[in-house]
Amino acid sequence: MKYEALGGKIILSEYNSFDISETLECGQCFRFVKLGKLEYIIIANGKVLRVLQQDDITELSPCTAEEFENIWLKYFDLEQDYSQIKAVLSKDDVMSQAIGFAEGIRILNQEPWECLLSFIISQNMNIPRIKQIVHNISEFYGDKLDDYYAFPTISQLKGVTTEDLAALKTGFRAKYLKDAIDKISSGQIEISGFPQKTTDELKKILMSIYGVGEKVADCTLLFSCMRHECFPMDVWIRRVMSELYFNGGEASSREVHEFAAEKFGGYAGYAQQYLFHYGRNLKGR
DNA sequence: GCCCAGGGAATCG
DNA sequence: CGATTCCATGGG
Numbered sequence: 202m203k204y205e206a207l208g209g210k211i212i213l214s215e216y217n218s219f220d221i222s223e224t225l226e227c228g229q230c231f232r233f234v235k236l237g238k239l240e241y242i243i244i245a246n247g248k249v250l251r252v253l254q255q256d257d258i259t260e261l262s263p264c265t266a267e268e269f270e271n272i273w274l275k276y277f278d279l280e281q282d283y284s285q286i287k288a289v290l291s292k293d294d295v296m297s298q299a300i301g302f303a304e305g306i307r308i309l310n311q312e313p314w315e316c317l318l319s320f321i322i323s324q325n326m327n328i329p330r331i332k333q334i335v336h337n338i339s340e341f342y343g344d345k346l347d348d349y350y351a352f353p354t355i356s357q358l359k360g361v362t363t364e365d366l367a368a369l370k371t372g373f374r375a376k377y378l379k380d381a382i383d384k385i386s387s388g389q390i391e392i393s394g395f396p397q398k399t400t401d402e403l404k405k406i407l408m409s410i411y412g413v414g415e416k417v418a419d420c421t422l423l424f425s426c427m428r429h430e431c432f433p434m435d436v437w438i439r440r441v442m443s444e445l446y447f448n449g450g451e452a453s454s455r456e457v458h459e460f461a462a463e464k465f466g467g468y469a470g471y472a473q474q475y476l477f478h479y480g481r482n483l484k485g486r
Numbered sequence: 487g488c489c490c491a492g493g494g495a496a497t498c499g
Numbered sequence: 500c501g502a503t504t505c506c507a508t509g510g511g
Contacts (some may be wrong), residue, residue, distance in 0.1 A: 324493035372507030435492040
């Protein structure tokens with residue numbers, strides 16, 4: 202991968218496995234706006250970033266070299282060698298097919314605070330509505346950035362009541378969000394300490410929040426803490442795994458987790474995302 | 487009206 | 500342990 206700063210933009214070239222549409226539309230991120238086939242606005246890290254891809258080039262704007270190196274390089278997982286990941290996973294025929302369906306998926310490294318709250322909201326909701334609710338919260342509590350709204354900071358949500366949250370149509374999740382906001386804004390849970398902790402320790406900490414179970418914890422760890430061995434299990438991935446690996450038979454979530462850990466190892470998170478996207482788009486159901 | 491949605495807590499056996 | 504039920508809300 203190469204990059205150069207040019208007139209307030211960053212021009213990426215000589216990368217592999219990066220399709221902005223597949224990366225954003227595969228269900229890991231909720232704060233983006235589609236402008237064209239390969240042109241998107243991403244609202245993240247307190248910034249509005251325009252991404253345009255054409256002719257094997259990716260253009261990020263507005264973006265300085267410093268912002269790219271400090272934020273977006275990790276955000277887009279650009280230091281990972283996806284050809285290596287895909288080569289290992291593709292030894293399995295099913296995975297080979299799933300990867301072939303969307304070869305340009307990358308696992309984003311989002312902000313844990315936003316990612317956690319977003320996936321608390323996600324439970325028992327469909328993706329378009331998750332996007333709507335996250336947008337509602339941003340519009341109501343976040344900073345205005347040009348024509349968009351940043352996801353609110355920890356201090357901006359500190360002190361918000363369950364009723365306030367319910368008013369934004371979060372339903373029964375309002376009390377869950379409230380507990381997450383309380384534990385983090387009070388310092389009882391310190392996000393800044395996450396990188397030094399093991400995945401098991403982090404999962405335990407996240408699951409101590411009322412309304413955070415293993416799936417929401419796994420999503421937070423995979424999509425915002427670079428714990429790529431995590432394998433979030435929702436209704437879709439269970440359906441796909443059952444069909445493709447368990448001969449249509451039912452398997453308990455524990456069985457599927459053990460299977461995934463054994464088969465995909467440290468790449469289980471990547472495998473999960475290829476399978477999730479494949480299952481959701483190819484098989485209508 | 488009924489079913490489902492990137493789940494999890496509470497309860498019961 | 501595993502299975503069931505309830506939780507808010509909107510769209511098909």
